[in-house]
Amino acid sequence: MNVPMSEERLPRGPHRLTRAEVAESQRGRLYIAMLDAVAERGYHPVTVADLVARAKISRRTFYELFDSKEACFAAAFETIVEVVQIRLTDAIRAAGQLDWRQLVHTSLSAYLEILSEEPAIARVLHIEALIAGPVLTGYRNRMMAVFVDRMRAARELGGQQGELTGSLPEMVFEFLIGGIDDRVRDCLQTRGSAALPDLAPMLAAVSLTLLGDTSRAGIVALTNGDRAPLLGHAPAVGSRDSA
Numbered sequence: 410m411n412v413p414m415s416e417e418r419l420p421r422g423p424h425r426l427t428r429a430e431v432a433e434s435q436r437g438r439l440y441i442a443m444l445d446a447v448a449e450r451g452y453h454p455v456t457v458a459d460l461v462a463r464a465k466i467s468r469r470t471f472y473e474l475f476d477s478k479e480a481c482f483a484a485a486f487e488t489i490v491e492v493v494q495i496r497l498t499d500a501i502r503a504a505g506q507l508d509w510r511q512l513v514h515t516s517l518s519a520y521l522e523i524l525s526e527e528p529a530i531a532r533v534l535h536i537e538a539l540i541a542g543p544v545l546t547g548y549r550n551r552m553m554a555v556f557v558d559r560m561r562a563a564r565e566l567g568g569q570q571g572e573l574t575g576s577l578p579e580m581v582f583e584f585l586i587g588g589i590d591d592r593v594r595d596c597l598q599t600r601g602s603a604a605l606p607d608l609a610p611m612l613a614a615v616s617l618t619l620l621g622d623t624s625r626a627g628i629v630a631l632t633n634g635d636r637a638p639l640l641g642h643a644p645a646v647g648s649r650d651s652a
Contacts, residue, residue: 436474438464440485448529452482452537479544486538486545489530490552496523497559509567510622514613516559517589521605521612524593528602535594553590557582564620573621585619 442463446455457478461471475481500519501507507515524531534552538545560582567573589612596604 432474435464435466435470436484438466439471439474439481440488443481443485444489444529444533447482447537448532452540479541482541483544483548486533486548486552489533490548490555493520493523493530493534494555509563509570509572510617512563512566513560513616513620514609516563517612517616518606518609521593521609525602525605531593531597531602531605535590535597539594553583553586556586556589560585560616560620567620567622575621577621581619585616588615 439460442460443455446459446463450459455478457468457471460478460481461468464471471481475484497516497519500522501512501515504511504515524534538549538552557579564573564577592608592612593605596602596608
């Protein structure tokens with residue numbers, strides 16, 4: 410897993426780490442333990458005993474850092490959302506100057522590629538977060554809001570480029586992100602994380618249509634439903650066709 414959190418045990422005996430640094434290292438190991446355990450076993454079967462064994466810390470240390478398993482899972486969830494955001498932003502920046510259609514396609518392709526490379530993160534974000542119930546409702550809503558903001562920004566870019574006019578109801582963005590979430594979850598449960606990048610062309614085409622793209626290229630892309638390059642552009646960064 411590429412989550413940037415320490416998996417190393419602290420050295421025995423005296424060391425130069427501050428108390429805060431020690432706690433941060435232990436917290437990071439617990440995040441990784443939580444993500445891996447939940448991905449392997451599901452959220453409900455995982456216990457605090459499982460986590461401390463995987464993280465190689467004491468039960469007392471766990472409760473010094475978190476009040477409960479639920480609190481640890483919520484913190485780990487928030488951290489991986491931040492990590493995914495950073496990697497997604499990096500992928501978009503690496504793609505260079507994009508028009509609004511390319512931005513939508515690149516954003517989706519990069520996100521699906523990240524999830525494909527990190528199956529544990531994919532499962533936690535799109536399956537186990539729902540199973541966890543109310544403890545993650547607020548965190549999950551914030552995650553969805555992050556992607557709503559990205560799609561809204563892409564549409565605003567389309568307006569600046571003179572291709573889109575007017576505004577869309579907030580419900581359209583929420584419907585779009587909810588649909589993407591549903592398709593990702595279905596793929597994880599039926600085909601596995603390795604197949605996620607295959608969803609990019611159709612998700613991009615549907616997204617563009619909902620965002621107001623009425624161009625002939627957009628309609629063709631929506632009806633094709635294959636892995637041909639969309640919208641007359643080269644495959645986006647992160648798609649398997651660009652490899």
